[in-house]
Amino acid sequence: MITKIANWFDERVGWKAVWETIFLRKIPKVNWLYTLGSATLFTAVNQAVTGILLTIYYVPTPDHAYDSVQYITTQIPMGWLIRGLHHWGASAMVILTVLHMLRVILLGAYKYPREVTWFTGVFLLLVVVGFGFTGYLLPWDQKAYWGSSVGTRIAGSTPVVGDWILRVMRGGPDLSAITLVRFFGVHVWVLPASLILLLGIHMYLVIKIGISAVPKREEE
Amino acid sequence: MNEKEKKTYLEQYKKDKEKGVPFYPDILFKDAVVSLLIFLVLAALAYFIGAPLEERANPSDTSYTPKPEWYFLFLFQLLKYFPGELEVVAVVVIPTLAIILLFLLPFLDRSTKRHFWNRPLISVLVIGSAAGVLFLTVQSIRETPPPAEASQGDPVAALYTENCAVCHSGTITVPEGTNLHDVIAQGTHEGMPAWSGDMTTDEIDALAGFILSPGGNALFKEYCSECHETSELVASDPIELKAALDEGDAYAPHAEVSIPEWSEEITLGERTALLNFLVAPDGQRLFATNCAQCHGRSVGFAGEENELRDLVSQGGLHLEMPPWRDTLNSDQLDALAQYVTASSDSGNTRELFEQYCASCHGKRIPTMDDYDQAREIIASGGAHETMPVWGEVLTSEQLGALVSYTMEAAEGTSLEAGQELFAQNCAVCHGDFGEGGPNPARSDDVIAPISTTEYLTTRDDHTLFQVIAQGQPNFGMSPFGSTFGGPLDDDQINTMVAYIRSWEANPPVELPPEVDSSSVSLSSGEVYAQLCAQCHGPEGLGDVGPSLRDPEFRAGNTSQDIFETISKGHEATPMIRWGDLLSQDTIQELTDFILGLEISEAGVKPEPTPGFSSFAEDVLPIFEAKCAPCHGSMGGWDSSSYDTVMTSGDNAPTIIPNDVENSILAQKITDTQTYGTMMPPGGKMTNNEIQLILDWISAGAPDN
Ligand code: HEM
Numbered sequence: 001m002i003t004k005i006a007n008w009f010d011e012r013v014g015w016k017a018v019w020e021t022i023f024l025r026k027i028p029k030v031n032w033l034y035t036l037g038s039a040t041l042f043t044a045v046n047q048a049v050t051g052i053l054l055t056i057y058y059v060p061t062p063d064h065a066y067d068s069v070q071y072i073t074t075q076i077p078m079g080w081l082i083r084g085l086h087h088w089g090a091s092a093m094v095i096l097t098v099l100h101m102l103r104v105i106l107l108g109a110y111k112y113p114r115e116v117t118w119f120t121g122v123f124l125l126l127v128v129v130g131f132g133f134t135g136y137l138l139p140w141d142q143k144a145y146w147g148s149s150v151g152t153r154i155a156g157s158t159p160v161v162g163d164w165i166l167r168v169m170r171g172g173p174d175l176s177a178i179t180l181v182r183f184f185g186v187h188v189w190v191l192p193a194s195l196i197l198l199l200g201i202h203m204y205l206v207i208k209i210g211i212s213a214v215p216k217r218e219e220e
Numbered sequence: 221m222n223e224k225e226k227k228t229y230l231e232q233y234k235k236d237k238e239k240g241v242p243f244y245p246d247i248l249f250k251d252a253v254v255s256l257l258i259f260l261v262l263a264a265l266a267y268f269i270g271a272p273l274e275e276r277a278n279p280s281d282t283s284y285t286p287k288p289e290w291y292f293l294f295l296f297q298l299l300k301y302f303p304g305e306l307e308v309v310a311v312v313v314i315p316t317l318a319i320i321l322l323f324l325l326p327f328l329d330r331s332t333k334r335h336f337w338n339r340p341l342i343s344v345l346v347i348g349s350a351a352g353v354l355f356l357t358v359q360s361i362r363e364t365p366p367p368a369e370a371s372q373g374d375p376v377a378a379l380y381t382e383n384c385a386v387c388h389s390g391t392i393t394v395p396e397g398t399n400l401h402d403v404i405a406q407g408t409h410e411g412m413p414a415w416s417g418d419m420t421t422d423e424i425d426a427l428a429g430f431i432l433s434p435g436g437n438a439l440f441k442e443y444c445s446e447c448h449e450t451s452e453l454v455a456s457d458p459i460e461l462k463a464a465l466d467e468g469d470a471y472a473p474h475a476e477v478s479i480p481e482w483s484e485e486i487t488l489g490e491r492t493a494l495l496n497f498l499v500a501p502d503g504q505r506l507f508a509t510n511c512a513q514c515h516g517r518s519v520g521f522a523g524e525e526n527e528l529r530d531l532v533s534q535g536g537l538h539l540e541m542p543p544w545r546d547t548l549n550s551d552q553l554d555a556l557a558q559y560v561t562a563s564s565d566s567g568n569t570r571e572l573f574e575q576y577c578a579s580c581h582g583k584r585i586p587t588m589d590d591y592d593q594a595r596e597i598i599a600s601g602g603a604h605e606t607m608p609v610w611g612e613v614l615t616s617e618q619l620g621a622l623v624s625y626t627m628e629a630a631e632g633t634s635l636e637a638g639q640e641l642f643a644q645n646c647a648v649c650h651g652d653f654g655e656g657g658p659n660p661a662r663s664d665d666v667i668a669p670i671s672t673t674e675y676l677t678t679r680d681d682h683t684l685f686q687v688i689a690q691g692q693p694n695f696g697m698s699p700f701g702s703t704f705g706g707p708l709d710d711d712q713i714n715t716m717v718a719y720i721r722s723w724e725a726n727p728p729v730e731l732p733p734e735v736d737s738s739s740v741s742l743s744s745g746e747v748y749a750q751l752c753a754q755c756h757g758p759e760g761l762g763d764v765g766p767s768l769r770d771p772e773f774r775a776g777n778t779s780q781d782i783f784e785t786i787s788k789g790h791e792a793t794p795m796i797r798w799g800d801l802l803s804q805d806t807i808q809e810l811t812d813f814i815l816g817l818e819i820s821e822a823g824v825k826p827e828p829t830p831g832f833s834s835f836a837e838d839v840l841p842i843f844e845a846k847c848a849p850c851h852g853s854m855g856g857w858d859s860s861s862y863d864t865v866m867t868s869g870d871n872a873p874t875i876i877p878n879d880v881e882n883s884i885l886a887q888k889i890t891d892t893q894t895y896g897t898m899m900p901p902g903g904k905m906t907n908n909e910i911q912l913i914l915d916w917i918s919a920g921a922p923d924n
């Protein structure tokens with residue numbers, strides 16, 4: 001019965017070919033360090049899922065942001081888990097991304113023919129950092145407010161364009177309601193879109209080129 | 221990589237792949253295991269710790285210590301190592317460089333080698349950077365105390381975290397010579413509030429110490445805070461602090477407590493840090509707490525910074541003390557000598573000390589072992605060791621701050637202060653610009669100008685100082701130095717000398733010494749314009765002096781009369797004996813010049829009829845000009861205000877309203893006094909002035 005349905009779909013969708021290219025492809029024998037990329041991918045999915053759930057209740061205004069976060073944590077069933085996963089997941093994602101990058105560097109995996117994979121990776125790193133920076137303000141508690149206030153001011157101390165940067169980030173000279181909606185917009189729309197695009201290319205390349213083999217130490 | 225290398229790589233990779241495993245299930249299984257583990261960890265963190273939520277954001281609560289998310293801490297920490305102008309290095313240069321390097325990595329490292337052992341440079345760089353970031357993060361966490369903890373144990377650190385850390389993060393680098401106390405108190409830069417409203421002076425001092433010597437704060441906490449509040453020790457007497465640290469339990473106030481020998485317990489460097497913390501190396505504060513007692517608000521110092529540093533650090537023979545035997549009687553001298561040798565503290569003696577000595581010695585009672593010696597020093601005065609040897613007391617940071625502050629302060633104010641002092645003390649006789657005039661102390665004498673280039677180039681500062689301090693008794697100038705019983709202390713005289721010296725660069729009035737040498741051919745018109753016009757007006761129509769074109773004046777004076785007047789001057793007026801300065805020929809030419817001026821009614825009439833109308837407007841200015849130089853706050857009759865005029869003086873009252881005959885003041889200015897000498901001692905005031913004062917007394921000496 002199940003095979004029948006599967007075949008019916010395959011005839012029309014062609015999923016078996018996809019399945020074969022993604023999951024049944026052969027791969028050089030690799031070690032545990034190679035799981036860091038997929039672990040990062042996992043946290044990205046975790047962030048996306050919990051993040052989307054959070055947006056259901058979260059309100060990005062100075063009046064309600066704090067209350068809505070408190071409501072999520074205390075009133076909604078499993079709300080604490082969703083927010084907890086998102087909160088700790090963010091840190092985990094930063095750590096894993098960096099570790100994944102270190103593994104790529106140390107094992108020379110950015111070399112031919114994987115340079116483009118590497119470029120998308122560096123952009124991904126910036127996106128992840130952007131997520132962390134913008135997400136930090138969203139709960140609108142003291143650490144959020146003052147941390148972002150100082151963070152934006154530091155960025156604003158850039159010579160020449162600093163003031164402009166500060167105004168673009170804050171939406172005015174001060175940290176305000178506008179800043180909050182800006183950060184929210186970037187956090188849930190701009191960055192996720194970039195993340196999906198970049199990850200799409202990243203994963204496409206990983207599958208197409210194949211994962212690198214563990215390099216052997218050459219005798220000189 | 222060239223084409224061949226690429227091909228070799230691809231072939232090798234193909235072989236590796238064939239020897240390899242399928243993604244599903246082998247690899248995917250590993251990935252799933254790791255992901256599941258991560259999920260469990262996250263869920264555990266969410267369950268046991270939860271996502272923290274602090275107080276609601278409060279934009280007006282500036283006491284909050286901001287902290288960025290932990291993965292930005294290394295940047296935050298990096299900022300601390302690039303203070304001020306260098307900030308851009310940490311904010312822009314390093315991060316941008318890092319990102320660019322990351323992007324370029326595949327182009328920078330193009331060898332075929334892939335194993336990290338075969339690429340030592342890259343490996344070391346990357347691991348080094350990672351370790352650096354890790355180190356910075358750890359450092360940042362260690363350095364910023366969590367707000368709660370800070371406010372409990374360490375009040376000064378708490379002040380810092382609450383008030384400064386918001387903008388300044390962990391440390392502030394203060395440029396040398398900054399008056400930190402003021403910066404904090406007044407909030408001198410953009411966006412910084414004036415803290416003086418929120419903090420006490422002690423707190424600001426403590427904070428300044430904390431900023432300039434954070435290590436000292438930690439030491440204070442460790443060693444002193446058990447017994448002392450910070451606020452009780454900050455900005456206190458550095459001599460005492462130093463003594464306490466050096467002497468251990470031999471230090472008298474520490475005698476009762478069991479404390480370690482500090483000089484063994486803490487190193488020299490630590491003691492310096494501690495002293496810097498307690499008495500912040502902040503010039504103005506140091507001056508205010510340590511020097512102002514003797515030096516008042518400012519010091520006049522015209523020398524080099526090095527000289528000043530030596531002077532301050534060596535202390536010693538510095539201030540001149542008046543010979544007290546002139547002022548005090550023998551019993552009082554005995555009592556004082558007793559007081560400083562044995563500190564025998566009978567209330568009377570303390571009063572005596574406070575009355576005469578405290579203005580310079582402050583609360584610091586000098587001590588001596590030998591009674592006779594002490595008595596001799598007090599009685600005869602002179603140079604004596606008033607100033608502590610600051611070099612032994614202050615740390616070099618403190619000394620540096622003090623010296624640079626003093627230099628700056630002396631530079632900023634001395635000329636104005638000098639001018640003021642000159643106007644108060646000298647201008648009566650020497651003229652506002654040192655141009656001289658008739659000598660009030662000796663008739664028939666003229667005070668020569670002291671602002672001429674000739675005069676100034678032939679006398680050095682030391683000579684000027686001596687002249688002012690000791691006076692010129694033979695010429696009727698009383699001593700002004702406090703050592704000689706005058707009203708000015710050494711600093712004030714120095715300030716004045718600096719002012720007088722400044723005339724050399726910009727002469728206040730053109731009175732070239734060449735004028736009296738007839739060889740210089742100034743036309744009479746030019747001489748008039750330079751000398752006479754000051755009083756008689758550029759047109760000769762009069763100003764301070766009478767009009768020279770007035771018909772009456774012309775009718776009453778022959779050419780000979782005018783020649784005589786110019787040569788001999790008028791007694792007790794600014795019309796000096798020009799004959800002393802100008803040659804006969806020049807005076808004759810001047811006379812002719814004056815006679816050549818067209819006669820005109822338009823001039824200012826000389827000697828307007830006296831008429832008293834107001835004390836404040838008519839009488840007091842005369843007192844100020846003629847009497848105040850001597851009759852000021854020095855004791856005796858004080859001419860500075862209505863109240864003192866009426867009530868002060870050894871023979872008070874000097875003025876009996878409505879009774880001119882019996883008013884001592886009236887007697888003295890009209891030279892009808894029954895005792896003592898006429899006033900002013902140099903000669904009578906003008907008839908006008910005398911009449912005004914007499915009119916005022918007969919009008920009942922009103923205060924209007
Ligand atoms: C959101 C962040 C990222 C995700 C989810 C992600 C995901 C992955 C995954 C699943 C792989 C397969 C191989 C493995 O697991 O090691 C991979 C490979 C790779 N990634 Fe990433 N990555 C991310 C960030 C980065 C970054 C920051 C870089 C470098 C700057 C990078 C560079 C690479 C390269 C060069 C490969 C190919 C490695 C090889 O073939 O051995 N990635 N990535």
Ligand code: HEM
Nearest residue numbers: 047048051052054055058087090131132135138139188192
């Ligand atoms: C992809 C879609 C995402 C959505 C829709 C989303 C949405 C949200 C929302 C609504 C919040 C506010 C709730 C709260 O503060 O607890 C939030 C917070 C946050 N997000 Fe995301 N997010 C996403 C991805 C990410 C990613 C990838 C990161 C990580 C690098 C991240 C990091 C954060 C952080 C650090 C917070 C603050 C959490 C806290 O401390 O409470 N988010 N996010």
